[in-house]
Amino acid sequence: MLVRSWNLFHGNTKPPDWHSRLHEMIRLATADNPDVLCLQEVPLWALSRLGRWSGMQARWVVTRRSWLPPWLGGAITRLHNGLFRSALSGQANAILLAPGPQPLEHRTIRIDERRPEPRWCHAVRLESIVLANLHASNDFRRPELVAAEIVRAERFVSELAGGLPCVLAGDFNLRARDLHELPGWSALGPGIDHVLVRGLSATPLVVWPETRRRHNDRVLSDHAPVETRVG
Numbered sequence: 146m147l148v149r150s151w152n153l154f155h156g157n158t159k160p161p162d163w164h165s166r167l168h169e170m171i172r173l174a175t176a177d178n179p180d181v182l183c184l185q186e187v188p189l190w191a192l193s194r195l196g197r198w199s200g201m202q203a204r205w206v207v208t209r210r211s212w213l214p215p216w217l218g219g220a221i222t223r224l225h226n227g228l229f230r231s232a233l234s235g236q237a238n239a240i241l242l243a244p245g246p247q248p249l250e251h252r253t254i255r256i257d258e259r260r261p262e263p264r265w266c267h268a269v270r271l272e273s274i275v276l277a278n279l280h281a282s283n284d285f286r287r288p289e290l291v292a293a294e295i296v297r298a299e300r301f302v303s304e305l306a307g308g309l310p311c312v313l314a315g316d317f318n319l320r321a322r323d324l325h326e327l328p329g330w331s332a333l334g335p336g337i338d339h340v341l342v343r344g345l346s347a348t349p350l351v352v353w354p355e356t357r358r359r360h361n362d363r364v365l366s367d368h369a370p371v372e373t374r375v376g
Contacts, residue, residue: 146180146181146274146374146375146376147177147179147180147181147372147373147374147375148179148180148181148183148276148312148314148340148342148372148373148374148375149174149179149181149182149183149340149370149371149372150182150183150184150185150278150314150315150316150338150339150340150370150371150372151170151174151182151183151184151185151338151366151368151369151370151371152184152185152186152280152315152316152338152366152367152368153167153170153184153185153186153187153366153368154186154366154367154368155167155186155188155236156170156188156191157366157367158363158364158365158366159364159365159366159367162363165188166360166363166365167187167188167191168194168198169360169365170365170366171195171198171199172198172199173358173360173365174199174370175198175199175200175201175241178243179243179372180242180243181240181241181242181243181276181312181314182199182201182240182241183238183239183240183241183276183278183314183315183340184238184239184240184241184278185238185278185280185315185316186236186238186280186316187205187236187237187238187239188235188236188237189207189210189211189235189236189237192205192237192239195239195241199241200244201241201242201243201244202241202242202243202244202245202247202248203239203240203241203242204239204240204242204248204251204267204269205237205238205239205240205267206237206238206253206265206267207235207236207237208236208237208238208263208264208265208280209235209236209237209262209263210235211235238265238267238278238279238280238315239278240267240268240269240276240277240278242269242271242276246271246272248269248270248271249270249271249272250269250270250305251267251268251269251270252267252268252270252301252305253265253266253267253268254266254267254297254298254301256279256281256294256295256297256298256301257281257282257294258290258293260282262282264279264280264281264282264294265279265280266278266279266297266298266301266302266315267279268301268302268305270305270306270309273309273310274309274310274311274312274345275302275305275306275309275310275311275312276311276312276314277298277301277302277305277311277312277313277314277315278314278315279294279295279298279313279314279315279316279317280315280316280318281294281295281298281315281316281317281318281319282294282318283318284318285318288319288323288324289323291317291318291319291323292319292323292324292325295317295319295324295327296327298313299313299327299330306344309344310342310343310344310345310375311342311343311344312340312341312342312343312375313330313339313340313341313343314339314340314341314371315338315339316337316338316368317333317337317338317339318337319337320333320335320336320337321333321334321335327341329343329344330342330343331343331347331373332349332350334350334352334371335350335352336352336369336371338352338368338369338371339371340371340372340373342373342375345375345376346375346376347373347374347375348373348374349373350371350372350373351371351372351373352369352370352371353369353370353371353372354369355369357370358370
């Protein structure tokens with residue numbers, strides 16, 4: 146099972162410019178047919194298009210609501226995608242699953258301590274595995290608060306899984322030096338984006354090189370996709 150995670154940076158390039166490359170990002174991330182794709186910073190206007198763009202099943206949690214209807218917020222944002230980002234269009238986290246059996250359950254939990262920008266973890270339970278996705282707070286001055294969010298997410302996933310194997314992926318906004326290894330889980334990656342596995346074997350985390358996410362001489366997102374093979 147190939148599990149991949151990517152923070153899409155609202156569809157922006159690095160550095161941001163006027164245009165959204167979200168469609169190109171989804172096509173690139175699903176071109177080799179991963180089994181699971183966990184996404185962060187997905188604009189709300191794109192949620193209804195994820196299935197069509199990817200050919201996968203999509204489940205999501207809204208992490209920042211928009212004051213405008215998603216289609217209108219998206220239309221205005223795309224006038225200058227790098228400037229507006231999620232201010233008008235909102236954002237979500239999403240789990241994309243390869244075609245096949247429908248998830249038996251989808252749950253969400255808020256993992257921050259009621260901070261101004263809510264942070265969420267969501268998880269789907271399949272017959273033989275639980276797959277979870279999170280985007281933790283961006284607070285490098287207080288890594289202990291971010292670590293507490295990761296621990297809350299891990300407990301949430303463990304309770305949902307019971308004895309099933311688990312995957313916990315996403316943008317942790319935390320490096321390994323600031324988070325003790327979680328008992329029973331695979332090792333953290335070298336950056337702030339991770340895919341942790343428990344109950345199954347997993348290959349070492351692979352971080353995409355910048356060349357792999359170049360599109361028309363632009364670098365897609367300010368994060369690199371990360372992935373591992375499970376089982």
